[in-house]
Amino acid sequence: MVEKRSVSAPPAPAGNPEPRRSVAFIGSECVPYVKTGGLGDVMYALPRELVRMNCDVRVILPRYECIPQKYQEKMTYRGEFYMDLGSTGRRVYIGIMELIDSGVVYDFIDNKEFFSGPKPYYDLVGDIPKFCLFSKAALAALNFLNWIPDIVHCHDWQAALVPVYLRTLFAGTPVGRAKSILTIHNLRFQGIYNIDTIRYWSGLPEYVFTDPALLGQNWLDANLLKGGLAFTDRITTVSPNYAGEIQGWEYGEGLDAHLRFNNRKLRGIVNGIDYETWNPETDPSIPVHYGTKDVLEGKKADKLALQKELGLAEDENKYVIGLISRLTNQKGLDLVNAIVPQVLDDFTQIVVLGTGDSTYEDSFRYYENTYKGQFSACIQYDEARAHRIYAAADSLLVPSRFEPCGLTQLNAMHYGTVPIVRETGGLKDTVQPYNQYENSGNGFTFDRYDAGLLLDAINRSKTMFFTDRERWNDMVLRDMQKDVSWKNSARQYKDLYLELTPW
Numbered sequence: 175m176v177e178k179r180s181v182s183a184p185p186a187p188a189g190n191p192e193p194r195r196s197v198a199f200i201g202s203e204c205v206p207y208v209k210t211g212g213l214g215d216v217m218y219a220l221p222r223e224l225v226r227m228n229c230d231v232r233v234i235l236p237r238y239e240c241i242p243q244k245y246q247e248k249m250t251y252r253g254e255f256y257m258d259l260g261s262t263g264r265r266v267y268i269g270i271m272e273l274i275d276s277g278v279v280y281d282f283i284d285n286k287e288f289f290s291g292p293k294p295y296y297d298l299v300g301d302i303p304k305f306c307l308f309s310k311a312a313l314a315a316l317n318f319l320n321w322i323p324d325i326v327h328c329h330d331w332q333a334a335l336v337p338v339y340l341r342t343l344f345a346g347t348p349v350g351r352a353k354s355i356l357t358i359h360n361l362r363f364q365g366i367y368n369i370d371t372i373r374y375w376s377g378l379p380e381y382v383f384t385d386p387a388l389l390g391q392n393w394l395d396a397n398l399l400k401g402g403l404a405f406t407d408r409i410t411t412v413s414p415n416y417a418g419e420i421q422g423w424e425y426g427e428g429l430d431a432h433l434r435f436n437n438r439k440l441r442g443i444v445n446g447i448d449y450e451t452w453n454p455e456t457d458p459s460i461p462v463h464y465g466t467k468d469v470l471e472g473k474k475a476d477k478l479a480l481q482k483e484l485g486l487a488e489d490e491n492k493y494v495i496g497l498i499s500r501l502t503n504q505k506g507l508d509l510v511n512a513i514v515p516q517v518l519d520d521f522t523q524i525v526v527l528g529t530g531d532s533t534y535e536d537s538f539r540y541y542e543n544t545y546k547g548q549f550s551a552c553i554q555y556d557e558a559r560a561h562r563i564y565a566a567a568d569s570l571l572v573p574s575r576f577e578p579c580g581l582t583q584l585n586a587m588h589y590g591t592v593p594i595v596r597e598t599g600g601l602k603d604t605v606q607p608y609n610q611y612e613n614s615g616n617g618f619t620f621d622r623y624d625a626g627l628l629l630d631a632i633n634r635s636k637t638m639f640f641t642d643r644e645r646w647n648d649m650v651l652r653d654m655q656k657d658v659s660w661k662n663s664a665r666q667y668k669d670l671y672l673e674l675t676p677w
Contacts (some may be wrong), residue, residue, distance in 0.1 A: 213359045219446065302375060308333070310339055500539075
């Protein structure tokens with residue numbers, strides 16, 4: 175055992191008038207160390223913005239074996255301790271490895287038994303023990319380091335036991351003084367498993383399993399996310415519209431009544447994007463940089479480069495539609511599949527990037543083979559190519575069945591690419607439909623989940639692109655000028671922290 179030490183991020187600049195708060199972010203992924211979705215982007219960008227607002231921020235993550243070696247080599251050893259593993263009767267090793275970047279301290283919980291393997295998630299059989307251990311170890315690490323935050327900010331079901339531990343097993347410890355926030359990034363994933371297994375791996379007191387707060391709908395399972403929502407001081411989700419939607423049956427994923435009961439704690443704060451990573455003026459992944467003054471010329475050049483890269487017909491006057499997505503049913507891809515032959519013509523091209531369900535992967539490969547030079551199916555995860563598609567495309571499809579926030583439409587707008595979205599969740603909050611009478615709005619939208627309505631939205635966008643280019647260009651500029659950074663969102667989170675800690 176090593177001596178406990180307290181190490182904080184570098185101090186805020188002298189004279190910063192912002193009230194100081196310390197915040198521990200606890201979650202299962204964070205760019206650039208590990209990413210499977212938008213959670214990783216949020217865990218990276220929001221803490222960096224909060225540091226600029228005079229917050230002292232620590233991000234606590236599992237030290238997965240799959241974290242690239244170049245980051246593993248930068249970590250320094252902070253200490254180790256042994257911790258009871260649930261009700262197993264075992265005491266397990268917990269190591270703490272640390273690095274600091276851009277004023278944010280990253281602490282990685284080390285245990286090779288639980289965090290080995292080539293990817294961060296597998297299935298609930300393996301993930302339930304992993305994240306029971308991680309949630310408890312994260313709080314124990316804060317006590318060990320003698321770094322007691324004002325706020326513990328947890329993310330999704332993988333960290334949902336943190337508020338439960340905070341008010342039970344850790345209530346009498348220093349970290350038990352902290353207030354907690356639990357952010358829902360996607361309500362569909364809740365960490366539901368049988369009570370005996372979760373009792374065994376968590377070691378939580380018996381009464382939490384007899385309280386309805388942690389019980390699943392069938393009274394035989396425990397629901398980790400539900401328990402976290404009950405025990406946390408505040409609940410946030412990643413857009414105001416989604417915060418309302420999940421309190422209804424259609425989007426509530428079985429927790430709508432629970433969320434209505436906890437409505438007083440619930441806030442919706444839309445996500446932002448990191449302007450250092452997503453910036454067409456400096457983006458190293460795109461061949462031609464551009465800003466608001468030269469976007470029209472820049473996008474044409476990037477379009478020609480992407481067409482050449484993907485084997486599409488090279489013509490800057492073609493209308494290029496991008497789709498960058500996980501290929502799953504949630505993303506509205508059944509609607510896209512139904513209308514591809516009606517969208518494609520001599521003047522239109524479609525570029526798809528993503529991996530997921532084999533049904534969609536195979537259908538998009540079929541379209542690529544059938545419509546050579548018009549359709550490109552990039553069945554892969556390629557971050558650099560995603561940047562090039564944002565820069566080259568004229569519009570981006572996000573026809574989701576549901577979408578808590580969505581980041582692709584924000585990236586698209588910042589690159590001057592017009593979004594075509596369904597009016598759901600954060601898509602409705604961030605994309606205002608085009609109004610031809612006022613020449614306002616920043617995208618094309620449709621409401622009901624219907625392939626015909628998606629086709630109509632695409633055709634409206636094509637009509638404007640080909641027949642009223644002046645107004646189209648106005649919309650491109652509005653999109654690029656719209657502030658979709660983390661600044662406004664981080665301000666709302668900072669205000670929420672101050673509301674919870676009014677001293």
